Amino acid sequence: xxxxxxxxxxxxxxxxxxxxxxxxxxxxxxxxxxxxxxxxxxxxxxxxxxxxxxxxxxxxxxxxxxxxxxxxxxxxxxxxxxxxxxxxxxxxxxxxxxxxxxxxxxxxxxxxxxxxxxxxxxxxxxxxxxxxxxxxxxxxxxxxxxxxxxxxxxxxxxxxxxxxxxxxxxxxxxxxxxxxxxxxxxxxxxxxxxxxxxxxxxxxxxxxxxxxxxxxxxxxxxxxxxxxxxxxxxxxxxxxxxxxxxxxxxxxxxxxxxxxxxxxxxxxxxxxxxxxxxxxxxxxxxxxxxxxxxxxxxxxxxx
Numbered sequence: 001x002x003x004x005x006x007x008x009x010x011x012x013x014x015x016x017x018x019x020x021x022x023x024x025x026x027x028x029x030x031x032x033x034x035x036x037x038x039x040x041x042x043x044x045x046x047x048x049x050x051x052x053x054x055x056x057x058x059x060x061x062x063x064x065x066x067x068x069x070x071x072x073x074x075x076x077x078x079x080x081x082x083x084x085x086x087x088x089x090x091x092x093x094x095x096x097x098x099x100x101x102x103x104x105x106x107x108x109x110x111x112x113x114x115x116x117x118x119x120x121x122x123x124x125x126x127x128x129x130x131x132x133x134x135x136x137x138x139x140x141x142x143x144x145x146x147x148x149x150x151x152x153x154x155x156x157x158x159x160x161x162x163x164x165x166x167x168x169x170x171x172x173x174x175x176x177x178x179x180x181x182x183x184x185x186x187x188x189x190x191x192x193x194x195x196x197x198x199x200x201x202x203x204x205x206x207x208x209x210x211x212x213x214x215x216x217x218x219x220x221x222x223x224x225x226x227x228x229x230x231x232x233x234x235x236x237x238x239x240x241x242x243x244x245x246x247x248x249x250x251x252x253x254x255x256x257x258x259x260x261x262x263x264x265x266x267x268x269x270x271x272x273x274x275x276x277x278x279x280x281x282x283x284x285x286x287x288x289x290x291x292x293x294x295x296x297x298x299x300x301x302x303x
Contacts, residue, residue, distance in 0.1 A: 003303070004029060004158040006172070008146055009039035010128070010292050011281055012164035013135040018296040019162070019303065020142035028139070028146040029155070031168075034132040038166060039288055041258030043185060043207040043214040044126035045085070045196055048098045050181060050219075050285030052265045057287065060266075060294025062101035067293035068124035079130030083208070084122050085196030088115040088243065095119075115199075125196060126289055127209045154278060162279045162299060167261040169282030175267070178283065181260040182220035184232050187212050188250035197243040203286075204239040206247060215240045215247055221262075228255035260286045268295050270302050279303065 001024050005016045008030035020026040034040065046065055051057045072080040088111055096119075099105055108118035136146055154161050154172050163173055170178030193208040207214045218232050233255055241248040263283030271278045279299050284291050 001025070001160060001303070002158060003027075003160045003162060004155050005162040005164055006030065006151065006154060007164035007166055007168075007282070008032065008034045009037035009164070009166050010042075010132065010135070010288050011039075011166065011284060011295065012162070013132065013139060014292040014296040015162050015164055015281055015299050016144050017135060017139050017142065018293075018300045020139055020144040022300055024303070026139070026142075026144040028144065029149045029151060030146065031148070031150045033146065033148055034136055035129060037132075038258035038260070040128050040132060041183070041185065041256045042128055042289060043205055043216055044128045044131070044289045045198070045205065045207045046124040046126075046290050047198065048101075048287050048290055049200070049203070050260060050262050051287040051291065054097050056268075057266065057291065058098050058101055060291040060298070061098055061287070063294035063297060064290055064292055065101055065124065068126065072124060075134070077130075078134045079127035081125050081127075082122055083125045083195055084120060085198065086118055086120045087198040087200060088112075088118040089199075090115060090201060092117045123196070125207060128289075156276065158276070160277045160279065160303060162281060164281045166282055166284075166288070167259045169261060169267070169280070173278075173280065175263075177263050179222060179262045180224050181262045181285070182218060182223035182225060182257060183216065183260055183286070184218045184228055184236065184255065184257045185214050185216040186233050186236050186255055187253045188215055188247065189213070189253055191246050191250050193244065193246070199239070199243060202239055204236070204243060206240050206244045212253055213247070213250065224259065226257045226259065228257055262286075266291065266295070268298050
C-alpha cells in the first residue's frame, strides 16, 4: 500500500521506517528536512516529559527503550548509546510513574545539597544529527523517500496519510489542542563527561555526546520564538553548573532552540476522511525520541 508520511522529524522518520520495512511504499513529505527539525535540537535523553496520558506513554516509552537499547547494541554508527545517569530532586519523592519502563532504578543515598532525593538508571542517549541521518538511510534501504515540500494541508490524493507533523499538527489538521513549549539549549565542548545529569524541575540537564555536551534548558509555554536568548543561556549555564561544575568553564560552541509540540494527550489515532485514512501521530511534547518506536509500532498496527 502507498503511504504518505507528513513530517521528517524523529516521529515521522520512525513511522516511515516501520511501514517501509513492513512492505509498504512510503514517501515522506516535509517542509523541514530531518536536520532542520525540532528533533535535531533535542538533547535526546530517553525520559518521558510533558506527555500524556501516563498509561499509554509508559507503554510507548518502554517499547522505545527496548528498541533503542537493541539499536545501541548492534548498530555502532546509529548515534545511540546506553549511558548511566542521575536525576536529582529537591524533595523526597516516590518512584517515578514510568518506573516499570526501565530495567533498573537505584536510589541516590546521599545527594548533594540542595537536593534531597534522586535515582540512577541506564538510559538511551541519542546523538540526533547522527541518528536522523541513520534513520533516513534505513528508510532509503527499505525503498522509502524523503522530499522537501511545503504543504497547505494534509495531502488528499493518497489512500493513507500519516500525520507526524509535530508542532504543525494542529494547524494542518484543525486541532486547537496544541501549544508550543520553547526549549533552548547550549552546546559546549566535550570536557570528559561520560554520564548524564538531570534536574527535571528546571528543566536542567547535562547530556554528553561524543564531541560535545548538550546543556539545557527552558520550558516556555506558548512561545514561538526560535531565536536564542542570551539571558536564558546564562541562566542555563548557571543552573547546569550546580549539577556538573565543569559546565561553568566549558567552551560554548553554539545555541539552539526547538519548539516542543505539547498537547493534552499524545494523538495516536485513525481518522477517516472520505475514502482516505489519516493516521495521526503527533503531540509528543518533550518525549518525541522517548516514544518514537512505541508510537510507530501502533501506527503500523492500525494500518
